[in-house]
Amino acid sequence: MADDEQNYNFTSIEKKWQEYWERENTFRAEDSSDKPKYYALDMFPYPSGAGLHIGHPEGYVASDILARYKKACGYNVLHPMGWDAFGLPAEQYAIKTGTHPSVTTQTNVDNFRRQIKSIGFAIDWEREINTTDPGYYQWTQWIFLKLFQRGLAYVDEKPVWWCPNLRAVLANEEVVDGKSEVGNHPVERRNLRQVVLRITAYAEKLLAGLDDLDWPDSTKRQQKAWIGRSEGAEVKFPIDGKDENLTVYTTRPDTLFGATYMVVAPEHPLLDQLVISDKKDEVNAYVLAAAKKSDLDRTDLAKDKSGVFTGSYCINPINGKKVPVWVADYVLISYGTGAIMAVPAHDERDYEFAQKFGIEIKRVIAHPDGDEDANKLPYTGAGIMVNSGEYDGMDANICKSKITADLESKKHGKAAINYKLRDWIFSRQRYWGEPIPLVWVSEQDYQRALDTSGLIKDLIPEKPVTTEKDGEILYALPLPPNDLPLKLPEFENYQPSGTGESPLATISEWLEIWFDLQTGKSISRVDPKPDGDSWVSATRETNTMPQWAGSCWYHLRYIDPQNAERLVDKEKESYWGGPDFYIGGAEHAVLHLLYARFWHRFLYDEGVLANPEPYKKLFHQGLILGEDGNKMSKSVGNVVNPDVVIDAYGADSLRLFEMFLGPLEAVKPWSEKGIEGVHRFLRKVHRECLRTEKHSQAKEDNKETLKVLHETILKVTEAVEDLRFNVAISQMMILINHLQKVDSYSIDTAKTLLQLLAPFAPHLAEDLWETLGQESSIVNKPWPKADNNLLIAEEITIVFQVNGKLRGQGQFPKEIDKESVILAAKSDTKVQSFLEGKEIVKEIYVPGKLVNLAVRG
């Protein structure tokens, strides 16, 4: 290596410029500006104790390159960072060690911030947010109260994982192979009181809103499938011998004549009435067995159908025929009406079931063409109606609406739309989450609240939210918004309550309160009851919110992180709008991205926001695997720590390499050798830019240099716009390889290269920019523009093909005509050797590119 002064000392360079950017507030986003705005958002991390993983920076570097590029293009750029810091690991750590989750969280956040800063991102750190700050979750609670007020929150019993040994509710990820992750104890499904959000009320809006989003198609498809809209009909089947109907939902009303039996879910409310006394024991046993199965068991054991005949019959409304009613767990209570009409001839599951239990299979749709498969059942395609009375001969698809209309006119049914989407269980029986700002009062006190004019009355939903506790019906009342945040109480014991309730249920001085029906003020019942009739005794809601809550609206808070009056200032929101670019893992394709769209759309409907959709442009970065091609994991021991990489090669090399690995969206393995390659490239840039003797003697560049330079400007610009950073980097490598080879080049060319490199390797670019005699930071220098005139060479190479195979080439002036080129091709000796004894049947000329002579013989 050359002497020390010439060394690329990335450690000191990176430290120097990180301090400079912080001191100068280089990346502060201005709230009002004449410039157009650009808002680049990363999915914010959960600050785990393990620290930053090599996968985190991949997305952050991508958004940072865009942020820096847009800044150079003259935009007012917002690139913020924050912490999604509520969640299970901090609580589990607290249970184990007694350390308060807020302490753990603070330590982890500090570590994450240090690591992220060490990579040199163009982040406006004044806008840092943390979902566990009361000043933040105050507004999470505020949004919840809005949802509550509009009747979009309710309370219901819902099944959750319960571990009798741990006496605690477990999250899905705490259950591994049907056992608790901690201690390997058996777990079961158990119904517990849950707060639920009515996201299904937004199914149609969430579906329709997808159309205009610039998102990966696969993500849109997943959301569509998750919402699962289907069109069909609800059909009423009178129960034989009873004055009652069994209502089913079907997407195939055209197959109604083929309905030879019916199935109700084991949880169906009419099941008791349907079961005849002879069958009671058998059905009860079946229902009990089904109840023990989790959703997963019921769906996993897909192959073998089971069920029991109830002994009852229904009347098919279309033809008056009697059909038996069965109970089977392949029908789910949560979808449609919890009951189906089974058409074995035209549905695979019904077919399998009918085969197994010897039930009639009646074909009602004929195969449209008479090939060998024409008689094969089940047949689920389209066709012509048969065995269907007056409908015979009609096209089945057309018949769907006709039969539905006919049923409707006889009041036997109606057209219906169904969704797979379920309401969102919004409560967790945990400590480390946002407290839900509701209190529970008696029926009389609830009535009084309705009759008492004051703050609370206006915040109560039209339909009361109730729950049953110890045989008494309790009514939910909201805390007033101006009393938020409802803070998590300080607390020493994080052990589960043992009853399935949150640990908060054990803190009686927090739980039991005096509540003012007029103002919503509350104080602990440890204190004496205040004077005044409107004070009543109440208990707080002890559930907390799920981790999703804080991430449902954080994109808004970055716009106005300190605002104590509103969740976001309306003017600022209309200036910044939503993120112009949002990047994060594909694992959030449905849950986070759907929940956030729901809240955002709700706030828009409430007039709080100006835009209906939060994330216009979305991108998923691909996973970075370990060097062995496996997913990085501690147990395999293939985890790469960014701190170690930065120590060895510097942040610029890390940034560059994460982008050079391959397409941003692709899954790709890490490579130690590979990072050495990009590190060499940076060293080469460093060395070449400091070779003053080489560019001081040249005021101008030769034509070839200019061509390569402007090609590079063009390609890097296009590649950055298209998020093809790997291609941009290889083009910069081509340029530096060229500069290294020529005897001299202008200092402007070196500076242009630095500008192109700056978004990728900002520290080195800044440092060399300064060394080359510039006055200030490179980040605000306007992005270079390619000169198209310099891209066109005076001489062009045209290749000669015979029958599509390359046989020669020639240099021509760029204005050359077709005839001359073809003549030249034919005179080429090598081409001639392939033409010998053959007849030319066609001559193709692609201007400026190639000649192809098609020959025969």
Next chain:
RNA sequence: GCCGGGGUGGCGGAAUUGGUAGACGCGCUAGAUUCAGGUUCUAGUGUUCGAAAGGACGUGCGAGUUCAAGUCUCGCCCUCGGCACCA
């Protein structure tokens, strides 16, 4: 099972969207610099036949369209994701 990506050198990946396949990087070979290692530089590097000039073959497999196919069409194989009894 259904839906959706993807199969290009020893490896990561390029290819102006039908027009010179393998850019760029890694690795490897040889040489120069060096006491040596590292660094840096030069040349080479798809397979195969050939001493060479050059030829043949070549983008998972098989067909097809075309003057021309990694790119378009059809069939198949493999692989990676997502969903999974949704009536």
